[in-house]
Each structure stands twice: as structure tokens, then as C-alpha cells.
Amino acid sequence: MDSFSNPSSGSSHQLSAQDLKNQLKSQLALEYAQQFLETVGRKCFEKCVTKPGSSLGGSESSCISRCVDRYIEATGIISKALFSGPQ
Amino acid sequence: MDLSDLNSAEMQKFYSEEQQRAMVNEMVAKLTSECWDKCITGTPGNKFSSSEHNCLSNCAQRYLEMSMLIMKRFQSMQ
Numbered sequence: 001m002d003s004f005s006n007p008s009s010g011s012s013h014q015l016s017a018q019d020l021k022n023q024l025k026s027q028l029a030l031e032y033a034q035q036f037l038e039t040v041g042r043k044c045f046e047k048c049v050t051k052p053g054s055s056l057g058g059s060e061s062s063c064i065s066r067c068v069d070r071y072i073e074a075t076g077i078i079s080k081a082l083f084s085g086p087q
Numbered sequence: 088m089d090l091s092d093l094n095s096a097e098m099q100k101f102y103s104e105e106q107q108r109a110m111v112n113e114m115v116a117k118l119t120s121e122c123w124d125k126c127i128t129g130t131p132g133n134k135f136s137s138s139e140h141n142c143l144s145n146c147a148q149r150y151l152e153m154s155m156l157i158m159k160r161f162q163s164m165q
Binding site for chain 1: 088089092093095097098101105108109112114115116118119120122123127130131132133134135140143144145146147148151
């Protein structure tokens with residue numbers, strides 16, 4: 001993203017409002033992603049790594065993969081239930 | 088854009104919208120966490136069973152109902 005040759009900004013070194021908005025949005029999205037990963041990590045560690053060994057076994061790895069997919073799916077289900085209202 | 092533009096009407100609107108969005112995301116995240124704990128009791132499979140799916144959906148809706156109930160009760164105490 002090149003904000004130095006943005007024709008809509010007066011001076012070539014100023015940040016436009018749109019640039020600022022984009023930067024803030026990116027920052028928020030990054031923080032959201034970090035929190036999400038932290039939560040998924042906790043949940044899936046709890047479900048899938050019940051007796052930590054000297055390495056992650058095959059069944060633990062596939063459990064973790066499925067767990068991540070399911071958690072993402074669960075987020076969608078909750079989201080939909082909250083905003084589509086009762087059926 | 089200079090410092091005073093950070094408070095422009097345009098930016099205020101933007102902050103307000105993003106704050107709303109963040110609050111919604113936070114609510115979904117918290118509820119998903121709680122409902123996952125309540126509803127997904129076994130090892131995650133390749134898809135949700137219909138009872139797991141329904142539990143998650145119900146969980147969110149019951150939470151909303153409960154929030155209304157709590158608000159009403161609280162208001163009746165004022």
C-alpha cells in the first residue's frame with residue numbers, strides 16, 4: 001500500500017483518512033485473529049492433548065485439525081443464531 | 088490529514104462503527120466459548136452431530152432470552 005503517491009492527499013507525505021481507516025481496520029483484524037487463535041488453542045489443547053507425550057501423535061494432530069474446523073463452524077452457528085433470530 | 092482531522096465527523100463515525108463491530112465480535116467470541124463448553128462434550132469429529140448443532144444454536148438463543156429476562160427483572164427493581 002503506497003500512501004506517498006496517493007493523488008487524493010494534498011502533500012505527498014501525509015496519511016489520507018482512508019489510509020488511516022485501513023491501518024486501524026488492519027490492526028483490529030490482527031488483534032481479533034490473535035485472540036481467536038488463542039481461544040482455539042486452549043479449547044483444542046483441552047480436547048485433543050489429554051496426556052502430553054514426547055511429541056504430538058497422529059491421532060492428536062488429526063483431532064486438532066478437526067477441532068479447529070469445528071470451532072470455526074461453531075462460531076458461524078452462534079453468529080447466525082444471534083443475528084438471524086429465533087426460527 | 089493533521090491531528091485535528093482525527094476527530095472529524097467522518098472519523099468519529101468510523102470509530103463508532105468499528106467499536107460496534109468489535110463489541111459484536113467480542114460477544115460472539117465469548118458466547119461461542121461458553122456454548123462450545125456446554126455442547127461439545129466429546130472429541131471433535133468430522134462434522135457436528137445434529138444434537139451438537141442444535142445445542143449450539145439453542146445456546147445462543149437462550150442466552151439472548153436470558154439477557155432480556157435479566158434486564159426486565161432489573162428494571163422492575165428500579
